Amino acid sequence: GQNIDQPTEMTATEGAIVQINCTYQTSGFNGLFWYQQHAGEAPTFLSYNVLDGLEEKGRFSSFLSRSKGYSYLLLKELQMKDSASYLCAVRDSNYQLIWGAGTKLIIKP
């Protein structure tokens, strides 16, 4: 079966750095997405990786290793507004998106 694993919850301190991991086992791979979802709101797109390596976008970076079936989202200089759930999703060989259950990130002052 297809599976995406993320930690259920993480806690970090304002101003610090946090890394949210995502491991996947899917039938084929056609890209990996990270979305942010604040409580009670819709998911919003953060980043996309299709090739191995690091994609940097401001305070957020995303890394992909296709051989290891692994990605992480790195958030720097954490702000209180970064408290949200972070969803990892992989496009499989049929171009269907497979979603992880999300990681709830709690930022403490």
Added chain:
Amino acid sequence: IAGITQAPTSQILAAGRRMTLRCTQDMRHNAMYWYRQDLGLGLRLIHYSNTAGTTGKGEVPDGYSVSRANTDDFPLTLASAVPSQTSVYFCASGTDDNSPLHFGNGTRLTVT
């Protein structure tokens, strides 16, 4: 403002009743999707449409139907609601396989 509009925002529905969740986008996206989101689970695809006039079944299609008469609208119908359909429903749209999805604000449905 371009985007996706879902209606209603929330609804309490008696079991056995019929309900249509509305979704409209004005971005001229070809592909549209309906997901349900339940606590502790990832987004699960109910139905999708790659282009107007075509639809397909996702991971959890039972009890739901969709239609895609035009590019902009993609309604989701529950023919006879059951309590297990209590969930938050998100409509999404996209352009091509590498583009991110755009989501509506969701419909919170409670079936009693």
